[in-house]
Amino acid sequence: MRDAYEVIVVGSGVAGLSVALGLAGRRRVALVTSGEFAGGSTRWAQGGLAAAIGADDRPALHAEDTVIAGVGACDHDAVAVLTDGAAPGLVGLLDLGADFDRDAEGHLALTREGGHHRRRVVHAGGDATGAEVSRVLAAAVRDAPIDVITADVTDLLLSSSTYRPQVTGVIADGVELTARAVVLATGGVGGLYPVTTNPAEVAGEGLGLALRAGASLVDVEFVQFHPTALAVDGIAGQIPLVTEALRGEGAVLIDGGGARIMADVHPLADLAPRDVVARRIDQVRATGDRVFLDATRITDLCDRFPTVIAACGRYGVDPIVSPIPVAPAQHYLCGGIRTDLWGATDVAGLYAVGEVAATGVHGANRLASNSLIEGAVFARRLADRLASALPQRRAAGDAVAAPSAAAGDVAAIQRAMASGAGIRRSAQQLAVSRRAITALPSSDRALAADAILAAAAAREESRGCHWREDFPTTDATFQRHVVVRLGADGRCEAAVAGDLERTA
Ligand SMILES: Cc1cc2nc3c(=O)[nH]c(=O)nc-3n(C[C@H](O)[C@H](O)[C@H](O)COP(=O)(O)OP(=O)(O)OC[C@H]3O[C@@H](n4cnc5c(N)ncnc54)[C@H](O)[C@@H]3O)c2cc1C
Structure with a gap:
């Protein structure tokens, strides 16, 4: 049997576009994507890309900041891969024609963001970095020998006659496409929450697909809430982000009375890690007060942050003359499908x-x-791995679809996630939310939600962006991963697994 493709990549954000491009001409590759081509969160990214390229910077310092933000739960080898690979990764984008912002001498302009102790964030169009990254990658993919298919992947094909299941393709809008390797690049989980910075097409479906194929998830309780999304009356769904880079340039968070709210909370004050800032804003708002980001003292606001100015303008807010009303919104999933350092899952x-x-x-x-x-x-890295070797098909021609997912009740999932897996969590509320999710028809979104709730219930401590009201301190005995798998009853099972050494 000849597979339709050697590799199928699902998703057209920075990750999916980059893998497909890395494989073009080396493998027969298809890129299958729902929504608009080159959509996803990537297009919306504002701040930039971190790379230790400043004269006073080194990858080891970038790694140090990454590990501090990760609160004892980072994999140091993975962090080194990222921080050593960041400069070459940036060069790859420059080679494709990315037009990153430059200083007066023509060097890449670097800014600072929360948790970084150096200026190391490269940006484009002021605060339109993701759009530029999407633009150059999408153009290169269009020019490359890659089949781009706009379709929703609803199932993975699994070989049925082998002892260990093997993924052998996808079902995309009802059509079976076979391949030796399938790469999920489906982004985060924003659509599981009522208020998020992510676009609607990013809703945790990849997590559900992977769970149903038998893969394990790890660290999914760590859902990051961006501290500063625009907060005006009646706003919901995908909310405009007010980039952290504003605080890097001197903007400060104030309460309704004009008092700074971060000054005494953390040594980095307004540039403290996101979880610290998000919790502080949430705490102030819980008292009935409002929180604002005062950027009025930044002189080149219009040139440097045109996206923020335009987004605020649509809601009648003018950041040049008045502070911007802000509140936290779901933003990023720190965990996900467990992979090794080259992108392989355990299936x-x-x-x-x-x-x-x-x-x-x-x-x-x-x-x-x-x-x-x-x-x-x-x-x-993943493209290089798949270019040099593809998995051997142990059983040919016997691919079967995993059980199909029914359409989930999106609003009910969002309500359950907001009350159970928001910034503040407790055993009682997590259990209530899990019951609500279990009562819904099965779907990949419901599975993803159940996985997050199960993992959050298993982690009986507070760490990073996972904050438990009933376990408010960080507990060294929990310096372990929480792993989630699909149980025989179709519900997620979360277990506190081995220590943080990589075992995959
Ligand atoms: C407003 C905002 C600002 C951000 N700012 C920054 C920043 O400054 N710097 C930074 O580093 N990060 C930033 N981030 C985070 C960053 O943008 C994302 O983490 C990153 O772009 C994710 O890329 P990705 O390729 O993994 O997924 P995405 O870009 O989200 O792409 C996912 C793709 O998968 C497709 N897809 C999903 N499900 C299916 C399915 N079932 N079938 C087929 N296709 C599917 C989607 O349509 C989409 O094409 C920001 C995020 C947001 C939302």
Whole structure:
């Protein structure tokens, strides 16, 4: 049997586009993507890509900041892969024609964001970095020998007659496409929450697909909430982000009375890691007060942050003259489908890269601007791996679809996630939310939600962006991964697994 393709890549954000491009001309490759081509969160990214390229910087310092933000839960080898690979990853994008912002001398302009102790964030169009990354990658993919298919992947094909299941393709809009390797690059879980910075097409489906194929997830309780999304009355769904880079340039968070709210909370004040800032804003808002980001003192606001200015303008807010109302919103999934350092999951033939993957880089909290670059760096490694060897098909021609997913009740999932797996969590609320999810028809979104709730219930401590009201301190005995698998009853099973050494 001849497979339709050697490799099928699912998703067209930075990760999917980069893997497909890395394989073009080396393998017969298809890129299958729902929504618009080159969509996903990538296009919306504002701040930039972190790389230790400043004169006062080194990859080891970038690694140090990444590990501090990850609160003891990062995989140090994975962090080194990222921080050593960031500069070459950036060069790869420059070679494709990425027009990153430059200073007066023509050097790449570097800014600082929360948790970074150096200026190391490269940006484009001021605060339109993701759009530029998408633009150059999409153009290169269009020019390359890659079949781009716009379709929703609803199932993975699994070989049925082998002892260990093997992924042998996908079902895309009802059509079977076979391949020796399938790469999931389906992004994060924003669509599982009522208020998120992610676009609607990013809703955790990759996690459900992987679970149903028998793969394990890790660290999915670590859901990052961006501290500063625009907060105006009645806003819901995908909310405009007010980039952290504003705080890097001197903007400060204030309460309704104008008092700074971060000054005494963390040594880095307004540039503290995201979980710290998000919790503080949540705490102030819980008192009935409002929180604002005061950027009025930044002189080149219009040139440097045109995306923020335009987004605020659509809601009648003018950041040049008045502080911007802000609140936290779901933003990023730090964990995901468990992979090794080359993108392989624990199911033969199945690979994952980008936000849907858990490489071990982010631990309990992602450092700002580490994810676009993670997508580029790990995609290149995965492409090289698949170019040099593909998994042997142990059983040919017997692919069968996993059980089909029914359409989920999106609003009910979002309600359950907001109340159970938001910034503040407790055993009681997690259990209520799990019951609500279990009562819904099975779907990949419901499975992804169940996985997050199960993992959050298993981690009986607070660490990074996972904060438990009933276990408010960090507990050294929990310096372990929480692994989630699909149980025989179709529900997720979460277990606190071995220590943080890589075992995959
Ligand atoms: C507003 C915003 C600002 C951000 N700013 C930054 C920043 O400054 N720096 C930074 O490093 N990171 C930033 N991030 C995070 C970063 O953008 C994402 O983590 C990253 O772009 C994820 O890339 P990805 O390729 O993994 O997934 P995505 O870009 O989300 O792409 C996922 C793709 O998968 C497709 N897909 C999903 N499910 C299916 C399915 N079932 N079948 C077929 N296709 C499917 C989607 O349509 C999409 O094409 C930001 C995110 C947001 C939302």
